[in-house]
Amino acid sequence: xxxxxNELTKVLLVVAALCSPASALIDGSPHDLSAVAGGSTxxxxxxxxxxLTGTPLWSHKLSTAVYDIYQSSSLEASVGQPTGSxxxxxxxxxxxxxLADSVGGSNTGGTYITAGKANLGTDLSDDHPISFxxxxxxxxxxxxxxxxxxxxxxxxxxxxxxxxxxTCHDPHDNRYGNFLVMSNRRSQMxxxxxxLTGWIPSSHESxxxxxxxxxxxxxxxxxxxxxxxxxxxxxxxxxxxxGRQRLxxxxxxxxxxxxxxxxxxxxxxxRSDLSKFSRHDVVRYQGLHDLAESPSAAARHVECVDCHNPxxxxxxxxxxxVVPGAMRGASGVTISGSPTRQVQYExxxxxxxxxxxxxxxxxxxxxxxxxxNTRLEFDQSGPSFHPVAxxxxxxxxxxxxxxxxVAAMIYCSDCHGSDSASGTKGPHGSNYPNLLxxxxxxxxxxQESSYSYELCYKCHSRNSILNDESFPKHKDHLEQExxxxxxxxxxxxxxxxxxxxxxxxxxxxxxxxxxxxPVTGRLEFEDTGVxxxxxxxxxxxxxxxPKEY
Numbered sequence: 053x054x055x056x057x058n059e060l061t062k063v064l065l066v067v068a069a070l071c072s073p074a075s076a077l078i079d080g081s082p083h084d085l086s087a088v089a090g091g092s093t094x095x096x097x098x099x100x101x102x103x104l105t106g107t108p109l110w111s112h113k114l115s116t117a118v119y120d121i122y123q124s125s126s127l128e129a130s131v132g133q134p135t136g137s138x139x140x141x142x143x144x145x146x147x148x149x150x151l152a153d154s155v156g157g158s159n160t161g162g163t164y165i166t167a168g169k170a171n172l173g174t175d176l177s178d179d180h181p182i183s184f185x186x187x188x189x190x191x192x193x194x195x196x197x198x199x200x201x202x203x204x205x206x207x208x209x210x211x212x213x214x215x216x217x218x219t220c221h222d223p224h225d226n227r228y229g230n231f232l233v234m235s236n237r238r239s240q241m242x243x244x245x246x247x248l249t250g251w252i253p254s255s256h257e258s259x260x261x262x263x264x265x266x267x268x269x270x271x272x273x274x275x276x277x278x279x280x281x282x283x284x285x286x287x288x289x290x291x292x293x294x295g296r297q298r299l300x301x302x303x304x305x306x307x308x309x310x311x312x313x314x315x316x317x318x319x320x321x322x323r324s325d326l327s328k329f330s331r332h333d334v335v336r337y338q339g340l341h342d343l344a345e346s347p348s349a350a351a352r353h354v355e356c357v358d359c360h361n362p363x364x365x366x367x368x369x370x371x372x373x374v375v376p377g378a379m380r381g382a383s384g385v386t387i388s389g390s391p392t393r394q395v396q397y398e399x400x401x402x403x404x405x406x407x408x409x410x411x412x413x414x415x416x417x418x419x420x421x422x423x424x425n426t427r428l429e430f431d432q433s434g435p436s437f438h439p440v441a442x443x444x445x446x447x448x449x450x451x452x453x454x455x456x457x458v459a460a461m462i463y464c465s466d467c468h469g470s471d472s473a474s475g476t477k478g479p480h481g482s483n484y485p486n487l488l489x490x491x492x493x494x495x496x497x498x499q500e501s502s503y504s505y506e507l508c509y510k511c512h513s514r515n516s517i518l519n520d521e522s523f524p525k526h527k528d529h530l531e532q533e534x535x536x537x538x539x540x541x542x543x544x545x546x547x548x549x550x551x552x553x554x555x556x557x558x559x560x561x562x563x564x565x566x567x568x569x570p571v572t573g574r575l576e577f578e579d580t581g582v583x584x585x586x587x588x589x590x591x592x593x594x595x596x597x598p599k600e601y
Contacts, residue, residue, distance in 0.1 A: 081226035122181040128193040129184040239283030250364025306334040331481035352411035428546035437544025451516035500530040571597040
């Protein structure tokens, strides 16, 4: 059948009308390769004749490379080798095929895509996953993924319902830069699929601090200046990520935090605390933390994300024991020993490592009752404990400083944290042992002073202690250079090991200072009433067989 000239003209006009908008948006963009394709923009990728079967008139040779694909313990989707339109993109962007190497042609050994951010190579393990089915059930398996039906229309899946490069990139339209299908200012693109718990209104979502001054070349070259405008890409990068799992800027987990939290972007410099004598040594442990790890079986380690959820942190105050804003959204372990993905109390974060985990830190003091599981030490069923998980048992503590009362509760970080007078907060680092906020001498024959027991005297009045307002022999013991820790176990005594008679008032003797009474053979304290008791022991060569007060 012959086509009349006027009919052919109509067909060509329709084709031209369809092509011209795309061509106009490509002209002058990085995809304008007309110089390589002999003067035609479209013909670099497309051909009207002899195209690959089942393709959009595709003319460029496809790569036969086998790719390393993205893997993560938190990924619910099933990701395989690239398929569909992603193969078209990779025919240039993996750097294995010459730019002018077309179907039916011969490889002339011509120009390949240059090294840089556009050349992804064949290792896609550091790139956002592609070629996976964005099924309706994906959001059921991962509550932080939006249902496919809720994803905006700009994000197109292919006929197999697979997410491809072209879901986020439109190769014919560069109006938003990087051929994105929409602006990614304030993570508009990322949040079209990712529904992060606590992101709005988190500090990283709303901070107007200048991310451009971070010690991070990726942020320094970003088109956006502030943390809020960069959003997700303040920490993540969709291609060529340094930290492959979870697509972070840096391979070392802590560097993704400290590139800003070193005083350059964030106000406080955590690097200074993390270099102190006693610290949560995030630099020491590499590659051990995993988002899916079990708190009771995890290898001993610490990373920033063990205590902080960067997607949910807020700069808001809280009152003990409620979790402070800086730890909002972190996972932990409850006082009953159950793992929780969203902690309610600060101590639940601490219990994750310092509770049932067998790799927990051991005590530096040898006591009559040995217990290093802080969850058990602070349990309200115990005979005595500092009021971390519940108000204390003792209703008579005259040494407490106002506004502290016997009904008050405290944070773990009230005692364990930075020793700096101002600036950084929390248990990042301290010049005092055991990450303490103040000096706490535990050596025998320590001379009493406001400095020696600085930690205790933050809550307990030194005058009250030395005036014997509770135990009538406090002053005498301190003048004999017996440290507080010789008698008192600062955390508490578990219900399974102690009793209200023998272990009230945090009584649990330091065995390197206190010995059994040679007369009775006993090493024991007995509570006989308010401000009354008796001791069986020997200390500083003084026998208590017993001594009563």
